[in-house]
Ligand SMILES: *[C@@H]1O[C@H](CO)[C@@H](O)[C@H](O)[C@H]1NC(C)=O
Ligand SMILES: *[C@@H]1O[C@H](CO)[C@@H](O)[C@H](O)[C@H]1NC(C)=O
Ligand SMILES: *[C@@H]1O[C@H](CO)[C@@H](O)[C@H](O)[C@H]1NC(C)=O
Ligand SMILES: *[C@@H]1O[C@H](CO)[C@@H](O)[C@H](O)[C@H]1NC(C)=O
Ligand SMILES: *[C@@H]1O[C@H](CO)[C@@H](O)[C@H](O)[C@H]1NC(C)=O
């Protein structure tokens with residue numbers, strides 16, 4: 001019986017992740033400005049924003065951890081909170097992959113954006129969902145877009161491409177030798193995959209790799225990055 005229920009919930013998750021096209025205006029997303037654009041990446045300055053996050057450990061699979069974490073977040077926004085409130089879905093869904101300590105493998109934080117209108121009194125998740133509210137200070141993120149489905153077998157390539165683009169930018173601008181602070185990116189090889197579309201959309205899908213800009217792009221308006229933001 002338990003498995004039947006899980007399977008049904010799971011199917012409905014697949015069908016509800018995330019945004020029906022045509023309703024984009026009602027979907028809330030974190031606010032940003034683009035401060036730098038290249039052909040193959042851009043740098044965005046995100047405003048301070050909050051994310052409801054589900055930590056998943058003990059797997060090496062991006063897909064499995066995203067399903068597990070999103071399942072818990074899905075329950076939360078469908079009323080599994082102390083107010084029994086339904087919370088509108090937001091976009092994108094993030095999966096942050098952090099190599100925080102080599103002892104227990106990677107930490108996966110699956111996140112949904114928390115509208116500022118809830119910030120004061122965000123409905124508390126039921127404790128058994130084991131969710132946490134993370135507040136990000138305003139900071140810059142280097143972004144690479146990619147299409148199709150984000151999967152275990154293609155995200156590494158996209159992350160690598162973004163790292164290469166950033167390195168190329170760095171060396172072609174000879175940033176470390178002209179007195180400008182070199183760009184450094186997040187410690188512990190952490191990065192985030194952002195997914196914007198419901199899995200029922202087979203084409204026209206948008207995903208992104210996000211890597212925090214720790215320093216650099218200061219002339220473009222990037223503030224110093226605060227470490228240890230989850
Ligand atoms: C992901 O989950 C599936 C189904 O539970 C399992 O068969 C597979 O081994 C998992 N993959 C990884 C890399 O853990
Ligand atoms: C949730 O309930 C608490 C306590 O009743 C209340 O203070 C808070 O405003 C509610 N939050 C929302 C988003 O409804
Ligand atoms: C990086 O990893 C070390 C341990 O390997 C950990 O103590 C530290 O908190 C991590 N830093 C971040 C930003 O995740
Ligand atoms: C995590 O970092 C440690 C220390 O830098 C490294 O040995 C290990 O291979 C990394 N793990 C993964 C999965 O990247
Ligand atoms: C250093 O390089 C950056 C990036 O190209 C450029 O904007 C800046 O003007 C350079 N500074 C000097 C002193 O050449």
Ligand SMILES: *[C@@H]1O[C@H](CO)[C@@H](O)[C@H](O)[C@H]1NC(C)=O
Pocket residue numbers: 171174177178
């Ligand atoms: C960077 O600048 C230094 C000093 O101005 C110069 O010697 C070096 O060749 C430059 N490197 C590249 C890759 O342009």
Ligand SMILES: *[C@@H]1O[C@H](CO)[C@@H](O)[C@H](O)[C@H]1NC(C)=O
Pocket residue numbers: 019020021024091196197201203204205206
């Ligand atoms: C996927 O999401 C992006 C960003 O919200 C949107 O521009 C695009 O139209 C969506 N694709 C489909 C097929 O709905």
